[in-house]
Amino acid sequence: MNHLIKWVQSITGISAVTQEGLFSAGIAIALKDLIVNIAGWTFIVWRRPLGVDDRIEIGEYARDFLISGYYSLPYWK
Numbered sequence: 001m002n003h004l005i006k007w008v009q010s011i012t013g014i015s016a017v018t019q020e021g022l023f024s025a026g027i028a029i030a031l032k033d034l035i036v037n038i039a040g041w042t043f044i045v046w047r048r049p050l051g052v053d054d055r056i057e058i059g060e061y062a063r064d065f066l067i068s069g070y071y072s073l074p075y076w077k
Contacts (some may be wrong), residue, residue: 050065051065053066
């Protein structure tokens with residue numbers, strides 16, 4: 001890994017800290033959706049904002065929440 005960093009530094013003249021920062025930013029942008037989905041799943045599992053027979057309305061659409069598990073999607077009627 002050090003050889004790669006030294007090689008990139010010799011070509012670009014950028015410090016190792018800058019390179020690592022740019023690399024980290026690229027990874028964060030690439031994995032944004034995955035990170036947000038995991039955070040949402042964690043919120044739903046820990047806080048349990050929905051219970052059985054809760055009605056969810058978004059605009060003109062309404063659904064009843066029936067079942068939720070750790071690894072399954074909720075069922076709607």
